[in-house]
Amino acid sequence: MSFLDMLFREVVNPFFSQLKGVLTxxxxxxxxxxxxxxxCKGKVLSNIYLPINDGHTLEIDVVYICSKAxxxxxxxxxxxxxxGYEGVRNWTVEYPNGSRYDxxxxxxxxxxHRNALIKTIKNGLKxxxxxxxxxxxxxxxxxxxxxxxxxxxxxxxxxxxxxRLKKELSERLSERKAILNNDEISVIYDxxxxxxxxxxxxxxxxxxxxxxxxxxxxxxxxxxxxxxxGKPLVIRTCKxxxxxxxxxxxxxxxxxxxxxxxxxxx
Numbered sequence: 001m002s003f004l005d006m007l008f009r010e011v012v013n014p015f016f017s018q019l020k021g022v023l024t025x026x027x028x029x030x031x032x033x034x035x036x037x038x039x040c041k042g043k044v045l046s047n048i049y050l051p052i053n054d055g056h057t058l059e060i061d062v063v064y065i066c067s068k069a070x071x072x073x074x075x076x077x078x079x080x081x082x083x084g085y086e087g088v089r090n091w092t093v094e095y096p097n098g099s100r101y102d103x104x105x106x107x108x109x110x111x112x113h114r115n116a117l118i119k120t121i122k123n124g125l126k127x128x129x130x131x132x133x134x135x136x137x138x139x140x141x142x143x144x145x146x147x148x149x150x151x152x153x154x155x156x157x158x159x160x161x162x163x164r165l166k167k168e169l170s171e172r173l174s175e176r177k178a179i180l181n182n183d184e185i186s187v188i189y190d191x192x193x194x195x196x197x198x199x200x201x202x203x204x205x206x207x208x209x210x211x212x213x214x215x216x217x218x219x220x221x222x223x224x225x226x227x228x229x230g231k232p233l234v235i236r237t238c239k240x241x242x243x244x245x246x247x248x249x250x251x252x253x254x255x256x257x258x259x260x261x262x263x264x265x266x
Contacts (some may be wrong), residue, residue, distance in 0.1 A: 025075040042066030043189045049198040067178040074110040079144040124191035154201040199222040226251040227260045
């Protein structure tokens with residue numbers, strides 16, 4: 001890999017992705033704040049840092065609370081083509097300049113956000129609401145992303161470009177009945193509000209934890225078995241050479257078993 005390729009891979013692409021992510025998040029927040037979706041006028045929160053069991057935090061980009069549901073939004077500001085499968089831990093971003101970048105599966109990421117949010121709300125209520133409140137997960141990519149190659153089977157998983165968010169959310173809400181009244185919406189909002197806009201120390205600790213968590217995570221199993229030796233197949237990423245950054249499926253029995261197949265064939 002040349003110095004220029006490394007510069008784009010490690011510095012330029014991540015910087016502009018982070019900047020575009022902030023812009024996408026701001027756009028989503030503005031849309032939800034100003035819109036009345038299927039008759040629902042809700043409350044919006046952003047940059048919520050919720051505590052988790054091990055003393056660390058996780059960050060939720062945007063939360064929308066309305067009478068019909070609570071919407072948990074994960075915003076991604078990448079530019080290029082997104083390759084991924086709903087059940088695979090690592091996805092790949094193919095940038096226009098040809099470089100690649102591994103990203104943590106935002107569907108899995110937002111599922112952990114959703115679970116933490118539900119737990120935080122339950123712990124914060126003085127008395128149970130005794131209602132089954134839908135908590136929906138939305139993953140929103142910038143309009144500069146091609147998400148057509150993302151493979152998914154679960155129709156409840158919502159992955160959209162920014163410009164289609166309002167239409168998709170309106171359609172989802174139109175299928176549901178109002179559950180929460182205004183007082184209950186305010187109660188949930190006040191519980192989460194205290195975790196919004198964390199101080200610099202909390203944000204920096206979260207950033208370091210997220211980096212360490214990404215590096216230490218084990219290879220994700222595909223749910224399929226190796227046709228050669230019968231051991232589980234896992235998702236791997238090329239670390240060097242012409243295919244550096246490209247994901248592929250390999251046998252967990254490596255180096256004893258060297259079976260591989262292309263990720264796109266899975």
